[in-house]
Amino acid sequence: MSPATVAIIGGGIGGLTLALALREHGITAEVHEQAPELREVGAAVALSANGTRVLQRLGLADGIARSSAAPTELVYRHWRDAHRIAAHPVGETYTRLFGAPYCGIHRADLQQLLSRAVGAEHVHLGHRLVGLDDTGERVRLDFADGTRTSAEIVVGADGVHSAVRTHLTGTDPAVYSGTSGFRGLVPRERLDLLPDPAAIQFWMGPGGHVLHYPIGDGEVINFLAVVDGPDRWDTPEWVLPASPAEITAAFDGWHPAVRQLVAATSLHQRWALFGQTPLHRWQQGRIALLGDAAHAMLPHHGQGANQTIEDAAALAALLARHDDHATALRRYEQLRRTRTRQVQRSSWVASDLLHLSDGPRADRRDSDLAAIDTTLRWIHGHDALAVTAG
Ligand SMILES: Cc1cc2nc3c(=O)[nH]c(=O)nc-3n(C[C@H](O)[C@H](O)[C@H](O)COP(=O)(O)OP(=O)(O)OC[C@H]3O[C@@H](n4cnc5c(N)ncnc54)[C@H](O)[C@@H]3O)c2cc1C
Structure with a gap:
């Protein structure tokens, strides 16, 4: 191009x-x-090798290493008695296995690193897109502040409520998963009951699970605690206030370390977890979608941001390779739609598996978790750039 x-x-x-x-x-x-x-306040993100590999190639390896914590192990625990159901080393073993590191980073830190590298002069803040028109030669863009511009290609990376997607497909494919979550960032020193705070850990129990991992200098623990229900989510808001009592009641009967962790959050909110029915069309003319705008997914594989990063690497490489933008955008849609559908589907399955009651199905899941490093290879071992070359 x-x-x-x-x-x-x-x-x-x-x-x-x-x-x-x-x-x-x-x-x-x-x-x-x-x-x-x-x-981006109060939330962190876990970056796996399929994402960090891309960010390293973009020159961000040092910045990410400085701002993030690498968990020591991936541990699965029983919800009530805390026994270690399965454990896998992360750190150097993970990097050797998948070719890039695994780390937990505050979203604000990641956004800062990225925006500094892009350069403030290329990031136009306060620009809410309200209209676009593909004339065939260019795409005209209108913003809420009355300013206008145009471009040869427009990419909608505008998240799960994407205005560009609405323009392209006329649909809102969000689907409530029947699960909701509480989140928090808690100083590690306040979690004296937590075993292995330096690990990334899943606690799995009937109707819920808790995921936590260290971020930044390792002194802060980020958690996401997910429960089944409510059955319906009828309000347009995706985040509603939740009382401290509601949060702790959701984990009544769980191990004291879990109860201490969820009770320590200062974010008294319940997040509805939404997935998306796969879109048939990601691009048309000079317009394409990327990330959550194209394929929002449940967070149970920690892959939403990582898939977005894969999309970005693939789309940039294809636009650079093909003079003809239509070929580039079609190839991008073809490659990325297949891959992200698989991850989307798998994150719905994971949601059920993490919430099983004790019994034969949970026993089968637990023995499968022993081989999770090979099971997850297709996700973490993926090289989005190498695939575009094929
Ligand atoms: C509870 C939870 C935990 C998660 N944990 C993880 C994890 O550990 N690992 C992981 O990989 N993923 C995780 N995810 C998913 C991840 O957060 C998202 O997939 C990722 O942020 C998507 O990035 P994006 O750039 O596509 O969209 P966003 O990050 O949503 O960015 C969209 C941007 O577009 C802007 N925008 C929207 N509309 C307009 C408009 N009209 N005009 C201009 N700008 C606009 C928004 O302000 C926003 O800045 C989690 C998600 C949730 C809900």
Whole structure:
């Protein structure tokens, strides 16, 4: 593709990674973000090798190593008696196995690293997209503040409520999973009951699970505690206030370490967990979708952000390789739709497996977890760039 202007809608992890990846290929990209500042409060993200491999190639290895914590082990525990059902080394063993590290990082830190690398002059804040029109030659973009621009290619990296997706497909494919979650960032020193705080751990029990891992300098523990229900989520808000009593009641009877962890959150909120029915179309004309806009998924494999990063690497490489944008966008859709559907499907299955009551099905799951490092190879071992070359 000759020096093109790509307009990216959304300055989240996906949009910023794409801008950086395009620049590596000599393609100019401008990011338009609705928020007045890049800010992500109270939540972290686990990056697996399929994501960190891409970020390392974009020159962010040192920055990520400085701002993140590498868990020592991946541990699965019993919800009530805390016994270790399965454990796998992470650290260097993981890096050797999958070719790049695994780490926990605060979203704000990751966004900062990415936006600094992209350069403030290419990130246009306070730009909420309200209209777009593909004229065949260019795409015209209208923002809520009355400003306008145009670009040769437009990529909707505008998240799960994507305006670009609505323009392209006219649909909102979000599906409530019947599960909801509580989140928190808790200083490690307040968790004296927690065994192995330096590990990434799943506690699995009837109707719920808790995932936690260290972030930053390892002194803060990020957790996501998921429960079945409520059966329906009828409000348009995806996050509702939750009382401290409601959060602790959801884990009544669980091991004291879990109860201490969830009770320590200062975020008194319940997040509805939504997945998405797979989209048939990710692109049309000069417009394409990326990340959650195209394939929001349940967080049980910790893959939403990692898949977004894979999308960005693949799309940038294909736009650089093909002079004809239509071929690049079609090939991108073909490659990424297949891959992300598999991960989406698998994260729904994981949701059920993590919530089994004690019994024969849980026993079968527990013996499968012993081989999780080979089971997860197809996700963590994936090289999004190598695949585009095929
Ligand atoms: C509880 C929970 C835990 C998770 N944990 C993990 C994890 O451990 N690992 C992992 O890989 N993933 C995880 N995920 C998923 C991950 O957060 C998302 O998949 C990822 O952030 C998607 O990135 P994105 O860039 O596609 O979208 P977003 O990060 O949603 O970014 C979209 C951006 O677009 C902007 N925007 C929206 N509309 C407009 C508009 N009209 N105009 C301009 N800008 C607009 C938004 O302000 C936002 O900045 C988790 C998700 C949840 C809910």
